[in-house]
Amino acid sequence: MIRTEDIFKSFDETEVLKGITTEFYKGKTNLIIGRSGAGKTVLLKLLVGLLEPTSGKVWYDDTDFFALDRKQMRNIRMEVGMLFQASALFDSMTVEENIRFPLDMFSTLTLKEKRQQVDKCLERVNLEGANANFPSEISGGMQKRVGIARAIVLDPKYLFCDEPNSGLDPKTSIVIDELIRDITIEKNITTIINTHDMNSVMEIGDNIVLLYQGKLAWRGTNEDVLESDNATLQDFIFASPFLQRLRDAALKRG
Known part of the structure; x- marks a missing residue:
């Protein structure tokens, strides 16, 4: 498990993350979602250790990551796998x-x-x-x-995925989602995915963290999404008329 404790991050005078406290569970596909500029990428970089928080803590299981020395950090990083947005193959x-x-x-x-x-x-x-x-x-x-x-x-014990479906057609995106989910379960990995893909949210969102203007706006599962009355979540998820109709149909079914 990875958890954050009251994470703040600023660049010069701009505060990007504002007191993020949340958890990412082992053996689950944990998704970070939100509009552009919400702080998703900054949070992912903090979690993987590419950035340091202005204040707050990141825990890898029972280890305070940013309290470690370089050698200890390197040992943690050796337990991390990273899937980049553009694959980043040589x-x-x-x-x-x-x-x-x-x-x-x-x-x-x-x-x-x-x-x-x-x-x-x-x-x-x-x-x-x-x-x-x-x-x-x-x-x-x-x-x-x-x-x-x-x-x-x-x-790895921890797997980070940055927009894994970027540039892929819908059918291939489903294949990638299912592959990441299955590997997460098989290997009991703590998997964290930064995504804009609503199909990923609905299909593999075991634990979803929604950021809005640098704050934690909502957290729940894909099963909670359709029934949530959180206005920020509804505005983000159901921007598409198709998804609005899907939600309305689900609510009518009770």
Whole structure:
């Protein structure tokens, strides 16, 4: 589990996060949602340690992350997997080399053991045999799956995903959502996803954190969304007429 305790973050005179206290649960897909400028990306960067809070604490289980020294922080970061918005694959490396990169950086495995781990991760994301391909030779959805394979190759305890469905068609987005959810459950990972995708919210939102103007505006599950009377949530989620009709139909069914 990861939790925040009264997190504030300012850049010069601009206060971006204003007292965020919340929890992200182990074995759950935890989503951070909100309009552009709400503070989602800043919060995600704080959680992963790319930024430090102006005040407040981030806890990894029972560990106060920002109270650690550099070596201790590095040990925590070795337990973190990261899926970037644009996959962030190295164009000059093959699929295998991209996935193997964290193992080359942080593990003491032999080359044979690294290749076995790569093959295991490729099988898990349904890309068996793609080892020798370059990123330019595979589709955007396949690149995203390679990014997931790289993110889990060190068997992380914590997985961070920044807009994992960005640039993908709806069908491929569903595949990526289901893959992230299934891996989260299988490996009992604390997964945190920054997303604008309302399908992700409704399909895999085990624990949803809504930010509004730097504050925690609402928290609940995907099952709570349709029944919530929180005005900020309704304004964000049901901006689409289609979703408004979906909500109204659900309320009529009782």
